[in-house]
């Protein structure tokens with residue numbers, strides 16, 4: 001495994017400038033890394049390039065993972081993330097409060113190399129200072145974290161800000177806030193990954209979708225291959241997963257399966273209803 005060391009020099013301010021025009025979006029074909037089957041043909045899937053904000057618009061599948069210090073017999077963090085990116089994950093967040101800042105920055109430096117290679121976005125949870133120091137494209141904060149204006153002041157205009165919501169008024173506030181680049185709605189189902197947080201259910205997803213938010217948003221919490229179609233039918237266009245990939249015996253196949261299921265459910269849903277046409 002190659003270990004990138006954090007050198008303290010790359011930060012969000014050294015990231016390429018945000019391009020304001022959608023016309024600047026270009027599509028290229030992602031290089032698919034070899035799968036476990038050496039005879040398998042690469043199946044190129046469009047990977048959006050362009051500014052982080054443009055890539056966020058096209059993002060469908062977002063992975064949060066801990067540092068996997070206890071690998072539980074599976075892949076270590078970098079191998080897991082590499083596999084997930086090959087499988088089609090668009091955004092990767094390191095979510096692990098047990099790390100000290102030096103450890104977190106070291107891991108983020110390595111993850112940034114991987115996400116950059118794959119044209120994906122790197123997200124930092126909770127800490128604006130760490131996001132800035134790591135040069136991460138995204139800072140994610142929840143309702144009990146830094147207020148959005150403070151987070152924005154700290155990370156600057158170029159960084160993307162994500163916000164957790166339980167749907168309803170929190171989602172409406174996030175959608176109305178020009179500093180929020182995306183928000184999440186959940187937990188859709190109760191989940192051991194967010195203990196003590198009550199499920200909001202698919203009804204909350206339906207309610208948010210009915211409001212036709214203009215800000216990109218994701219459903220999170222208990223989303224997996226079995227229920228992703230229901231989540232899309234409830235109105236979500238994007239999902240965040242933890243266990244569905246991190247606890248899968250084959251994380252690459254799990255990510256690819258979710259991605260394919262999402263794409264199919266989205267296509268079917270778009271054919272069934274025109275209500276989603278204007279959705280973020």
Ligand SMILES: Cc1ncc(COP(=O)(O)OP(=O)(O)O)c(N)n1
Pocket residue numbers: 062064093095125126140141142143144145162163164184220240
């Ligand atoms: C993408 C994404 N969505 C939701 C969360 C949860 O954030 P929060 O409610 O602040 O809880 P913690 O993750 O900080 O425990 C998230 N981290 N990422």
Ligand SMILES: Cc1ncsc1CCOP(=O)(O)O
Pocket residue numbers: 064164186187188190191192193194197220221222223240241242243244
């Ligand atoms: C971080 C977070 N916030 C709301 S639910 C959740 C965890 C989702 O984890 P999983 O996909 O394993 O249910």
Ligand SMILES: [Mg+2]
Pocket residue numbers: 125126140141142145
């Ligand atoms: Mg948080």
